[in-house]
Amino acid sequence: MWKDITSVYVTQASYLTTSVPNIIFNQTVVGELVTASVTFNYSNLNDEIQLTHNNPKFTLNKDYFGNGCGDFGSTSLNITYSSDVVATDKDTIALICAGVTKLFIPMEAVCGKKSQTITWNQNLENLIVGQQVALTATATSGLPVNYSVNDSSLATIEDGILRVLAAGDVTITASQDGNANYNAASSVLQTVIFGAAINFVVDGDTTINDNVFYTTVTIKPGKTLTIALSGNLTTNQMTFEVMNGIIGALDWEGTINAQNWTFHKIITNEDVYHHLSLPFDYPVRDIQSNVPAERWRYGIDWLVREYDGSIRAEKGANQGAWTKMSIDSTLRSGRAYLIGVSEDVDLSFVSTSVNKIMPVTVKPHPSARSVNAGWNYISTGNWNEFQGSVKLSNNENLNYVYLSNDNARTYTAYEMSEVCISPFTGMFVQIPDTVNGISFEQQQQKAMAPKVKLGGQTCKVKVSLENTTCGTDVAALIVNDDETTDYRINHDLAKMLSLSTRPQIYSLGAETKLAYNALPFDAAKNVVLGCYFPENGSYTIKQVSLSGDILSLELTDTQTGIITDLLAHEYTFEAAQGTNEGRFVISVNKNANISTAVSQSKISGVSFCSENGKLVVSGLPTGAEYVLFDVVGRVLEKGVSESDVLLFHPEMRGVYAVRVVVDGVAEVLKTIF
Structure with missing residues (x-):
């Protein structure tokens, strides 16, 4: 101027x-x-x-x-x-x-004083109940803009954040009152219509690829919500419903902004313990339920247990390693627990933040007996189904895992590379004493990595014990000359036994009963099997998985004398309820030669062999009873000997057995035709 x-x-x-x-x-x-x-x-x-x-x-x-x-x-x-x-x-x-x-x-x-103006070009259309947005009006003075609404029942504004409370028309005013150097600005008004709440229920597998807001998101049990890499989900409440141990999954690649995360666990069977694993740390005291306080007393009406592997390491497998947690203790993400309740209940676990990737820590728990060392009860720490390799902190792969069959009553062993695990599932692992952490590496396809790095040929067989009404169980032999007969963690795996309604099968090792038995070839002969039969009835043992160069898998029923090559046939038999260790022996053979069922003859001079296209029994006294069986135990011929030699003419090649009785003494002999 x-x-x-x-x-x-x-x-x-x-x-x-x-x-x-x-x-x-x-x-x-x-x-x-x-x-x-x-x-x-x-x-x-x-x-x-x-x-x-x-x-x-x-x-x-x-x-x-x-x-x-x-x-x-x-x-x-x-x-x-x-x-x-x-x-x-x-x-x-x-x-x-x-x-x-x-x-x-x-x-x-x-x-x-200087004059000032307010600029506010923000589009507030299409907001819905529950949505929050930062208001962006600015004043030319650089002074902060104040906001107000004409109906506080529809919306509130705090620290410049607009939160929609209810559907309806509302006027929002942006103002700046000035200060010692600036005059007040003219107010700017926006009148908008807020929409009703959108509560999104994931009751079918769903993918989000864009920026979306839902007032609440609820993932139903067994359903998967996928947030693609381009997706951005904002919500006030992200809820996972858990029913009968089944939880929804979250395939999380993009961005999720949730004010609250809730795990809603519905327990309808108060007679058993239930698995509990969370993606955030949570105080036991803060666990919420729909049960009145007078029926929700810790230690009386409900209880949380934690597995303490040091107890097993010191006292053995049957000494009660599940310990009661204090109500002042905290559940840790990446760990798994058991919760028991006295009545049907809805439980809620609420947090304002979660771990997208949950670290899983383990303890070695050294023990005088390897079979009792290193046992931990953990969770995958994954939001969706896990199928891949598990890397230990010593850079080895974790080979085995125990998963529950029926709410922590019984457990079944699996190879880690061959199993698909639901989110937040509790599981037992046994880790070597050099390990303190586990990394779960998600993969799209099954990782069929070798169990262990061995120099020689590895043969692996799995056999199952089945009953049409009671179910199935599996035991495995891993045979390699670099293995030993000693129990080695992450090579062998001890069998978790319980008297239940499920059949169980295992092999007997040097230290214990084994679900997975790693041993050299010369020790893979006449391996004793143990079986638990939950009821009287008919059972079948068969080969269900095979890798490596195995020419025969010989199962001998020492009770009947029947020998079965499980590579060719399954074996069905009758058994009484209870545990039987020693009735069956199994041999992994590199060739097809099958030895006699009984190592030492009870009847002097009797022999059974294949000769010139015939099966020949010789050395029998006149009047001896005999029965000829094929490899699956079918009776082919029976009678009483009229001379010291019996001749049989089978129609097909295979393994055969003959049972002879002389003066009340029974003998079972077997050979290959």
């Missing part, structure tokens, strides 16, 4: 004799720079004219004019003014010649 000031003349007689006007800045605002100008005419100066003033808010563009040599002329002086606060400022310019002040020019400036 420029102002014209009346010229001041300096005469030879009196230097400056003309009247001097005031310099006035009367329309300035904070922070604005304004300028005025004054012109001096002079003549016959005997010294230069110096210009002085005091207030630094006023600035002169020169400090003097003239040269004092009787010169004459004119000069212009520019004066600028600026203030960073509202103020009324005064000052005086003094014109001094030869040390004598010849003229004063008063200056005055009135500085007022």
Whole structure:
């Protein structure tokens, strides 16, 4: 801003004799720079004219004019003014010649508040109940904008965050009241219509690829919600329903912004313990239920147990390693627990944050007996079904896992690379003493990695014990000459036994009963099997999995003397309820030679062999009873001997057995035809 000031003349007689006007800045605002100008005419100066003033808010563009040599002329002086606060400022310019002040020019400036405006171009349409959004209005002053709503039952605003409470029309006002340097801004209003809540229920497998908001999201048991890499889900409440041990899955690649995460566990069977695993740490005391407080007393009406592998390491497998947790203790993510209740109950576990990737820690629990060392009860720490390799902290793969069949009553052993595990499933693992952590590496396909890194040929067979009404169980032999007969963690796996309604099968090792038995070839002969039969009835043993170069898998029923090559046939038999260890032996053979069922003959001189296209029994006394069986135990021929030699002409090649009885003594012999 420029102002014209009346010229001041300096005469030879009196230097400056003309009247001097005031310099006035009367329309300035904070922070604005304004300028005025004054012109001096002079003549016959005997010294230069110096210009002085005091207030630094006023600035002169020169400090003097003239040269004092009787010169004459004119000069212009520019004066600028600026203030960073509202103020009324005064000052005086003094014109001094030869040390004598010849003229004063008063200056005055009135500085007022600046104006400001609000800019708010934010689109608030299509908001729904539960949604939150940061309001983005700005003021040209840079001062914070304030917001208000005309109906607090529909929405609230706190710290600039709008939260929609109910559906309806609402007016939102953005205002800025100014301060010492700024006048208040004109308010800006937006009237919007809030939509009703959208409660999204995942009751079928669903994928989110875009930016979406739902008031609540509930994933039903057994269903999968996929957040693609391009997806961004925002919600007030993310709920997982867990029913009968089945939980929904979350395939989480994109972004999830949830205010609260809730695990809603419904327990309808109070007679058993139930698995419990969470993606966040949670105090036991804070577990919420729908049961009144008088029926929700810890240690009486409900209880949480934790598996303590150090107890098994010290005292053995049957010494009660499940310990009661204190109500002041905390459930840790990546661990698994058991919870028991006295009545049907709905449990809720609520957190404001979760771990997308949950670390799983384990303890080695050293023991004098390897079979009792290193047992831990953990969770995968995965949000969706896990199918892949599990890497131990010593860089080995975890080979085996125990999963529950029926709410922690019984467990079945599986190879880790061949099983698909539901999210947050509790499981037993046994880890070597060099391991303190586990990494679950999700894969799209099954990882059929070798069980262990061995130098020689590895043969692996699995046999099952089945009953049409009671179910199935499996035991495995892993045969390699680099293995030993000793129990080695992550090579062998001890069998978890329980007297239940399920049949069970296992092999007997050096230290214990084994679900997985790793041993050298020379020890894979006549391996004793143990079986548990939950009821009287018919059972079948058969080969269900095979890898490696095995030419025969010989199962011998020492009770009947029947020998079966499980590579070719399954074996069905009758058994009484209870445990039987020793009735069956199994041999893994590199060739098809099958030995006799009984190592030492009870009847002197009797032999059974294949000769010239016939089966020959020799050395029998006249009158001996005999029965000829095929490999599956079918009776082919029976009678009483009339001479010391019996000849049989089978229709097909295979394994055969003959049972002879002489003077009440029975003998079972077998051979290959």
